[in-house]
Amino acid sequence: MVRVAEPVIQVDELVRTFHTRRGLFRRSGKEVEAVRGVSFTVERGELFGLLGPNGAGKTTTIKMLITLLLPTAGRARVLGHDVVKDAHDVRGKVGYVFGGDRGLYERLSGLDNLRYFAELYGVPARESKQRVGELLELVGLVGREKERVEGYSRGMRQRLHIARGLLHRPEVLFLDEPSIGIDPVGARELRATVKNLVDAGTTVLLTTHYMFEADELCDRIAVIAQGRIVAQGTPADLKQQVTTGTVIEIEIFGLPDGVLEKVRAEPDVQSVVVDVQGQAQVLTVHAQPGADVLQAVMAHLEGSRFGRVITREPTLEDAYIELVNAA
Numbered sequence: 047m048v049r050v051a052e053p054v055i056q057v058d059e060l061v062r063t064f065h066t067r068r069g070l071f072r073r074s075g076k077e078v079e080a081v082r083g084v085s086f087t088v089e090r091g092e093l094f095g096l097l098g099p100n101g102a103g104k105t106t107t108i109k110m111l112i113t114l115l116l117p118t119a120g121r122a123r124v125l126g127h128d129v130v131k132d133a134h135d136v137r138g139k140v141g142y143v144f145g146g147d148r149g150l151y152e153r154l155s156g157l158d159n160l161r162y163f164a165e166l167y168g169v170p171a172r173e174s175k176q177r178v179g180e181l182l183e184l185v186g187l188v189g190r191e192k193e194r195v196e197g198y199s200r201g202m203r204q205r206l207h208i209a210r211g212l213l214h215r216p217e218v219l220f221l222d223e224p225s226i227g228i229d230p231v232g233a234r235e236l237r238a239t240v241k242n243l244v245d246a247g248t249t250v251l252l253t254t255h256y257m258f259e260a261d262e263l264c265d266r267i268a269v270i271a272q273g274r275i276v277a278q279g280t281p282a283d284l285k286q287q288v289t290t291g292t293v294i295e296i297e298i299f300g301l302p303d304g305v306l307e308k309v310r311a312e313p314d315v316q317s318v319v320v321d322v323q324g325q326a327q328v329l330t331v332h333a334q335p336g337a338d339v340l341q342a343v344m345a346h347l348e349g350s351r352f353g354r355v356i357t358r359e360p361t362l363e364d365a366y367i368e369l370v371n372a373a
C-alpha cells in the first residue's frame with residue numbers, strides 16, 4: 047500500500063466574519079467578511095506565497111492557522127492537527143513572524159534576546175546554546191550578536207525575529223510581510239535567510255506585497271482578493287494564466303487627449319494602464335498572445351515626446367494586477 051503523505055497545511059472552505067460595533071449609546075453593528083471560503087494545501091518543504099491587496103484576508107487566514115483566531119466556518123489542519131480541536135498541538139509545532147520590528151528587547155543584545163526567548167519557550171537549557179548558535183548562523187547575524195538590538199537595522203531585527211520564531215524548531219513557519227519597510231540590501235539578505243530555512247527543511251507560508259520577492263522565492267502562490275482565492279499555481283503558471291502576450295512600456299511626456307482610447311481600441315491590445323512617474327506618464331500595454339502591437343501603438347503616439355520604450359515578457363506583477371483587478 048502506498049501511503050500518501052498528508053499536506054503540512056490543509057485549508058478547506060475557511061471563513062471568518064468579524065462583527066464590529068460602533069457608537070457608545072446608539073449601537074450599530076457591521077459585519078466584515080474577511081475570509082470567504084478559502085481552500086489550499088501546502089506540502090512538506092514547500093514555500094507557499096499568499097499574495098493579495100491590503101485587506102484581502104491574508105493575515106486573518108494566517109491567524110486562524112496559528113490558532114490566534116477561531117474560524118467562523120470551514121476547517122483547517124496543520125501538521126495533521128485540527129486548528130480548533132487540537133489548537134494546543136498546533137501551537138507547539140508552528141512558528142510565526144509578523145512584519146514590523148516590535149517585540150524585541152532593545153537594550154539587550156541579539157544573543158541575549160534569543161537566550162531569553164529560548165527560556166520563555168521552554169527550550170531545554172542544555173540545547174539552548176547550540177540552538178541559538180545555529181540560528182544566528184542561519185539568519186546571518188554571527189559577529190553582530192553581542193551588539194544591542196537598538197543599533198540593529200530593520201533588516202537585522204527582522205532576521206532576529208525569524209530566529210526567535212524558529213527557537214522551538216517549528217516544522218512550519220508563517221512569515222507575514224517579513225520584508226515590509228526593509229531596504230533593498232536588507233531585503234536581499236532576508237530572502238537569503240528564507241531560502242536557507244527552506245533548504246533546511248522548514249515549510250514556509252509567506253505573505254508579501256513585493257512581487258519579485260514572491261517570484262524569486264515561492265514554489266507556489268495563491269492570490270487572494272476580497273477574502274477569496276482568485277488564482278493558484280507556480281509563479282510560471284500564474285504568468286501564463288493571465289497574459290501570455292508581450293508587454294510594452296512606453297515613457298511619454300504629455301499624453302495627448304483621446305490617444306489612450308485609440309490605443310485601447312486596437313484589436314490586438316488586451317489592456318492599457320497609465321502610471322504617472324514624475325514628469326512622465328508610463329503606458330503599460332498588454333498585447334494579445336502572439337500579436338505584435340508596437341508599431342500600431344506608436345503610430346497613435348506620433349508627435350509626442352518619448353523617453354524609454356521597452357518590450358518585455360509579462361512578470362508576476364502584471365499577472366497579479368490583472369487577477370486582482372478582475373476580482
Ligand SMILES: Nc1ncnc2c1ncn2[C@@H]1O[C@H](COP(=O)(O)OP(=O)(O)OP(=O)(O)O)[C@@H](O)[C@H]1O
Pocket residue numbers: 064065066078079080098099100101102103104105106107
Ligand atoms: N479584528 C478585526 N475586527 C474587524 N475587522 C477586522 C479585524 N481584523 C481584520 N479585519 C478586517 O478584515 C479584512 C481582512 O483583513 P486582513 O488583515 O486579513 O487583510 P490582509 O490581506 O492581511 O491585509 P494587509 O495586506 O493590509 O495586511 C479587512 O477588511 C480588515 O479591516
